[in-house]
Structure formats: C-alpha cells, structure tokens
Amino acid sequence: xxxxxxxxxxxxxxxxxxxxxxxxxxxxxxxxxxxAAGLDVACVDYQVVGGCVWMTCTLLVCEFDISIRAEHRxxxxxxxxxxxxxxxxxxxxxxLVMTTSWAREGGASDEGGARAREQALKFKHADVIxxxxxxxxxxxxxxxxxxxxxxxxxxxxxxxxxxxxxxPAWRDPVVETPLTLRHGLARVGKGASTFAGLYxxxxxxxxxxDYKSALTAAIRAMDIVTQDYxxxxxxxxxxxxxxxxxxxxxGRGDEVYYQQLTPTRQSCRKLxxxxxxxYVTDPxxxxxxxxxxxxxxxxxxxxxxxxxxxxxxxxx
Numbered sequence: 001x002x003x004x005x006x007x008x009x010x011x012x013x014x015x016x017x018x019x020x021x022x023x024x025x026x027x028x029x030x031x032x033x034x035x036a037a038g039l040d041v042a043c044v045d046y047q048v049v050g051g052c053v054w055m056t057c058t059l060l061v062c063e064f065d066i067s068i069r070a071e072h073r074x075x076x077x078x079x080x081x082x083x084x085x086x087x088x089x090x091x092x093x094x095x096l097v098m099t100t101s102w103a104r105e106g107g108a109s110d111e112g113g114a115r116a117r118e119q120a121l122k123f124k125h126a127d128v129i130x131x132x133x134x135x136x137x138x139x140x141x142x143x144x145x146x147x148x149x150x151x152x153x154x155x156x157x158x159x160x161x162x163x164x165x166x167x168p169a170w171r172d173p174v175v176e177t178p179l180t181l182r183h184g185l186a187r188v189g190k191g192a193s194t195f196a197g198l199y200x201x202x203x204x205x206x207x208x209x210d211y212k213s214a215l216t217a218a219i220r221a222m223d224i225v226t227q228d229y230x231x232x233x234x235x236x237x238x239x240x241x242x243x244x245x246x247x248x249x250x251g252r253g254d255e256v257y258y259q260q261l262t263p264t265r266q267s268c269r270k271l272x273x274x275x276x277x278x279y280v281t282d283p284x285x286x287x288x289x290x291x292x293x294x295x296x297x298x299x300x301x302x303x304x305x306x307x308x309x310x311x312x313x314x315x316x
Contacts, residue, residue: 025292029262053315068305069149073299076300079126080293084125085165120208121206126203128161130156152302152304161235195215211284215271254301258297
C-alpha cells in the first residue's frame with residue numbers, strides 16, 4: 001500500500017507541476033489589469049526636484065511666482081512579443097493586429113519547428129501600443145496643483161505605434177544593413193551575458209533562450225519607436241509631442257523602464273537586469289511564456305512645473 005500511495009502522490013505532484021507550467025506558458029493580461037499595474041507607486045517614482053520662476057506683467061508692474069518642479073515616470077505603452085500573429089498575451093491588444101501578405105504566421109523559429117526545441121534562431125512578432133494606463137496619467141495631470149504637479153503624457157491609449165505584421169522590414173535584415181554596419185557593437189545584454197545584437201532590428205533573433213529572444217525583440221521595437229525617420233513602418237512614440245512652458249517630456253535617448261505584465265507582474269526595472277552567467281541555474285526560467293509571449297508596460301520619465309504665471313523665466 002505504501003508503494004502504491006507513493007506512486008499516486010508522485011503522479012499527482014507531476015500533474016500539478018505540469019498544470020502550473022501550462023498556465024504560466026499561456027499567461028495573458030487584460031486592459032483592466034494593465035490599468036491596475038499603472039498604479040504601481042514604485043514605477044511612478046514621483047520626486048520633487050526643484051522649482052520654476054514665473055513672471056506675469058501688466059502695463060505698470062511685473063509679478064513673480066514660484067512653483068514646484070517635479071519628475072515622475074508615466075506608463076506610456078505596452079510592448080508585446082509573441083511567436084504567432086494575433087495570439088499575444090495582451091487580450092485586447094490582439095484586436096489591433098492583422099495578418100498581411102508577408103506576415104501570415106509566425107513561429108518558434110525560422111523553421112516553424114516545435115517550440116519545445118531550443119533552436120538558435122527564433123522569430124518574434126512585436127507590437128508597441130499606447131497603454132490604457134496612460135488615462136490615469138492624464139487624469140492626474142488635469143487635477144494637478146502648484147503643490148503637486150503632474151506632467152502631461154505624450155502618448156494615447158490603444159494607439160498602435162508599431163505592429164510588426166504591418167512592417168515588411170521586420171522580416172528583412174537587408175533594409176537595415178547600413179545601420180547594422182554603423183552600430184555593429186550595439187548589443188542587448190547584461191554584464192558578461194550577451195542576448196543578441198541590437199541591430200538589425202528585426203524579428204529574427206539568434207538566441208535559443210525564449211525569454212532572451214523575446215526581450216531582444218521588445219528592445220529592438222522600442223528602439224525603433226523612440227526615434228524619428230527609421231526604415232520601418234511605425235509611428236514615433238513622441239508623434240503627439242506638445243511643447244509647453246514648464247513641460248519636459250522624455251528625450252529620445254532617455255532610459256526606458258519595463259514593467260513585466262506576463263507571465264507574472266513585476267515592478268519597473270531596466271532590462272536586461274540579470275547577468276545569468278553568474279548563476280548555476282536559469283534565473284530567467286520564471287519569466288518564460290512561450291505560447292502567448294511576453295508583455296511589458298513601458299515607463300519613461302517626465303519633468304514639469306505647475307503653471308504659476310505667463311512666462312517661465314527660470315528653473316532650478
């Protein structure tokens with residue numbers, strides 16, 4: 001009886017482990033959950049960093065006022081990376097994805113092999129879509145005050161900035177040949193661990209580890225949308241940028257922070273964040289979501305002063 005009981009316990013344990021792995025492998029996220037993730041105080045990282053001097057003049061006299069200058073991050077977009085077209089982990093984001101004549105299907109590799117095999121060359125679709133959580137940033141900006149200013153975001157929710165199925169260059173490394181030669185040493189990695197080259201910025205990644213290949217594709221897509229005049233079909237993340245006194249939106253070379261949404265939610269960090277050459281086991285194993293892919297919410301830092309006059313003359 002004891003041997004039989006032990007056998008049943010072993011089978012139950014294996015079934016539980018396989019079920020948990022299956023759930024993680026197919027993890028999804030909804031827009032409501034993305035909005036909730038946008039309330040992460042650690043990601044917002046609100047800081048009072050100085051002040052602004054404003055001047056208001058009439059025919060006879062000029063008055064000067066001081067307001068607080070603050071900096072904080074805003075959840076601007078969601079970048080999703082996944083193997084099969086229209087089957088990403090962000091449920092509502094999939095509705096913006098359509099197949100095209102040159103991108104009917106993706107695959108775990110260029111051979112379309114089973115994803116269980118660790119093949120060196122993988123292909124990933126990538127989307128960069130305005131985050132629904134940015135609505136909270138707009139609301140905070142509307143009700144902000146001189147004592148607690150909140151900056152105006154530059155992106156709009158559910159706006160497609162990059163959909164890889166619409167971009168033929170996402171599958172063609174030749175288009176980026178001049179950029180690849182110019183930036184040949186640019187890489188995605190941490191410490192001694194190199195995931196892959198940043199260029200060419202395409203969906204094919206020479207990396208057998210599924211999380212590393214997914215993150216490489218995500219960083220490539222973000223590198224495209226944070227710049228102007230790239231050889232891709234996309235809209236810059238700052239397309240709707242509005243210049244205003246006392247507003248300093250993120251620059252195109254500013255740091256991007258990623259908040260993991262699938263397979264589990266994590267707080268914001270710069271990625272990659274782990275040098276896996278220092279570990280005996282795989283530290284990225286818990287971040288695998290091979291069937292539905294990975295999704296991250298993208299945060300960048302904004303700076304602003306509360307308006308307190310007609311003309312901004314100095315900030316400190």
